[in-house]
Amino acid sequence: MHITQLNRECLLHLFSFLDKDSRKNLARTCPQLQDVFEDPALWPLLHFRSLAxxxxxxxxxxxxxRNLSICWHSSRVQVCSIEDWLKSAFQRTICSRHESLVNDFLLQVCDRCPNLASVTLSGCGHVTEDCLARLLRCCPRLRT
Incomplete structure (x- = not known):
C-alpha cells in the first residue's frame, strides 16, 4: 500500500505529526499530498522561532x-532595544528589516485569520501599536 492510498483524514493525521519543513517536503512529492498540505484544517497552530x-x-x-507564536531571541534582536540614536547604520538596517517583516506578516494574519484566539510575540520589539490595534479589530476572538 502506498501512502497516497490512505484517505484524507489519515493523511491529515499523519501530516499533523510533522514540522512545517517536513510537511512542505512531503507535499512536494505529489499533487495529492500537496492538496493535503494546503488543507486549512492542518494549520490551527503556527510557531516561528526565527525571522527566516x-x-x-x-x-x-x-x-x-487559532494560535500563533512568534518567539525568537538572538543577539540581533537585542539590538532592537537600543535607542535609535545609539545604533550604527548596520544596526538600524537590521531593525528596519525586523519591523517590516513582522508587521507585514501580522497584516497578512489580520487579512486571513479572523478566528485567531491567541498570539504570543516575544523578541518582536518593532511591532507597532497600529498593527496590534488592527489585529484586535480583525480577530474578534483574540483573547490571549
Whole structure:
C-alpha cells in the first residue's frame, strides 16, 4: 500500500505529526499530498522561532489558525532595544528589516485569520501599536 492510498483524514493525521519543513517536503512529492498540505484544517497552530521562518512558504495562513507564536531571541534582536540614536547604520538596517517583516506578516494574519484566539510575540520589539490595534479589530476572538 502506498501512502497516497490512505484517505484524507489519515493523511491529515499523519501530516499533523510533522514540522512545517517536513510537511512542505512531503507535499512536494505529489499533487495529492500537496492538496493535503494546503488543507486549512492542518494549520490551527503556527510557531516561528526565527525571522527566516516568516519568509518560508512552508505554512498556510487561514481562518483555521487559532494560535500563533512568534518567539525568537538572538543577539540581533537585542539590538532592537537600543535607542535609535545609539545604533550604527548596520544596526538600524537590521531593525528596519525586523519591523517590516513582522508587521507585514501580522497584516497578512489580520487579512486571513479572523478566528485567531491567541498570539504570543516575544523578541518582536518593532511591532507597532497600529498593527496590534488592527489585529484586535480583525480577530474578534483574540483573547490571549
Amino acid at each position: 521562518e516568516l519568509k518560508k512558504d512552508n505554512f498556510l495562513l487561514s481562518p483555521m489558525l
